[in-house]
Amino acid sequence: MLTALALLACAETERPAPPRPPDVVVVSVETFRADRALLGQPGSPMPKLSAFAEGAQRFEAAWSPAPWTLPSMVSLLTGLNAAEHGVTRGELSLNPKVETLAESLQGAGYETMFFGVNSLFTASRGLDQGFSTYRAWPSLNGNDLQREMERAVDARDPSRPLLLWLHYFEPHCPYEAAQPFRGRETPTWGEDEAPTLDQAQFDQLGRCFQLSDPGEQPVLQVGRYLREYDAELRGIDLLLGDLFVSLERRGLQDAVVVVVGDHGESFWEHGDFGHGRTLFEEVLHVPLLVRWPGQGDAGVVTSPVSTSVVPQLLRAAAGLGERPTYDGPVLAGTDDEGRSLRAGRLGDQKLILDTQTGAVLAFDLGADPHERAPLATPDPTLLQAVRAEAATQPTAAPLALPLAPPVEAQLRALGYKP
Numbered sequence: 001m002l003t004a005l006a007l008l009a010c011a012e013t014e015r016p017a018p019p020r021p022p023d024v025v026v027v028s029v030e031t032f033r034a035d036r037a038l039l040g041q042p043g044s045p046m047p048k049l050s051a052f053a054e055g056a057q058r059f060e061a062a063w064s065p066a067p068w069t070l071p072s073m074v075s076l077l078t079g080l081n082a083a084e085h086g087v088t089r090g091e092l093s094l095n096p097k098v099e100t101l102a103e104s105l106q107g108a109g110y111e112t113m114f115f116g117v118n119s120l121f122t123a124s125r126g127l128d129q130g131f132s133t134y135r136a137w138p139s140l141n142g143n144d145l146q147r148e149m150e151r152a153v154d155a156r157d158p159s160r161p162l163l164l165w166l167h168y169f170e171p172h173c174p175y176e177a178a179q180p181f182r183g184r185e186t187p188t189w190g191e192d193e194a195p196t197l198d199q200a201q202f203d204q205l206g207r208c209f210q211l212s213d214p215g216e217q218p219v220l221q222v223g224r225y226l227r228e229y230d231a232e233l234r235g236i237d238l239l240l241g242d243l244f245v246s247l248e249r250r251g252l253q254d255a256v257v258v259v260v261g262d263h264g265e266s267f268w269e270h271g272d273f274g275h276g277r278t279l280f281e282e283v284l285h286v287p288l289l290v291r292w293p294g295q296g297d298a299g300v301v302t303s304p305v306s307t308s309v310v311p312q313l314l315r316a317a318a319g320l321g322e323r324p325t326y327d328g329p330v331l332a333g334t335d336d337e338g339r340s341l342r343a344g345r346l347g348d349q350k351l352i353l354d355t356q357t358g359a360v361l362a363f364d365l366g367a368d369p370h371e372r373a374p375l376a377t378p379d380p381t382l383l384q385a386v387r388a389e390a391a392t393q394p395t396a397a398p399l400a401l402p403l404a405p406p407v408e409a410q411l412r413a414l415g416y417k418p
């Protein structure tokens with residue numbers, strides 16, 4: 001018996017230590033529209049991120065689960081759809097019973113750090129759950145954000161794996177890209193086709209969006225807004241290029257790296273500017289890239305995928321579960337000023353349901369990628385899935401924040417309210 005125990009003990013000591021789970025870096029970018037980023041395509045305003053994409057897994061039909069920051073970020077942090085976590089209005093906060101990605105990884109021994117720019121992150125809305133370092137600024141440029149991150153990462157305990165999350169604000173309105181990036185056209189759709197606003201439409205734009213010429217004349221050509229937005233993408237591309245170099249210098253060259261947009265941006269394609277109020281492709285279709293260490297070109301996923309899949313992907317990378325599959329409908333939603341919209345996508349089929357009126361807009365994105373010709377009959381399977389989503393209640397109801405007036409002011413400053 002003693003011999004057997006001794007042998008067992010010996011076997012125990014000789015067993016190799018479990019492999020250290022990989023470092024994980026998530027880079028979420030504000031207001032990041034896939035069809036303007038054009039990653040890997042000729043004429044992309046983002047050569048550095050395009051080069052990164054060549055060595056990454058590319059999700060070509062990634063959807064944000066909501067068209068604005070708060071619900072979309074809660075989904076990215078929890079893996080739940082907006083309907084499941086319920087944090088769909090500015091005064092709501094994530095229920096602490098929901099386990100976030102940061103909590104899962106912290107439980108697995110990770111050091112967890114978040115550095116993000118958006119006034120919505122500064123009040124506690126549960127976004128900080130599971131981060132041992134959580135720092136948020138209402139405004140900070142991307143260079144300074146990187147310096148703050150570097151100071152903290154350089155002081156970390158390198159024996160522990162790291163979850164590092166950065167959220168850049170840059171492409172968000174106001175469109176104020178640095179001068180070298182401005183005035184250059186991205187040769188894609190839009191510039192010439194884009195409409196011209198009238199003065200009343202200009203006046204309805206949130207202050208955040210309004211552009212004026214040097215003589216204080218309002219800019220009415222929507223093409224000019226697109227050009228300024230593309231200039232913002234050129235600027236964030238340089239920031240991301242610097243960030244990738246900085247991560248390598250900090251020993252994070254073998255990290256799993258996710259780059260994702262939190263939602264897109266409308267430029268009057270369907271009668272609206274900004275984001276938050278509609279569910280058309282310009283606000284839902286975002287870049288999603290995952291660089292897996294040692295894999296090089298990890299291929300293309302063409303199936304529609306919600307960015308809420310990110311926590312499951314990263315838990316799997318850390319050895320905490322299975323990788324997701326990409327079948328079944330992808331869902332999104334928004335609640336705005338008493339209006340409630342839900343959308344779904346299955347293959348090329350898409351539909352948007354107004355839950356109050358029951359009105360449905362259906363599209364075939366293969367034949368009609370800009371959603372200009374609604375179909376007479378929606379796909380019945382998809383309609384059923386979207387109706388089920390509309391009836392979904394959060395499993396752990398969100399909490400109300402006692403901060404109504406400042407929240408209202410924050411939302412206005414971000415352009416969500418006129």
Ligand SMILES: [Zn+2]
Pocket residue numbers: 030031068069070262263
């Ligand atoms: Zn956002």
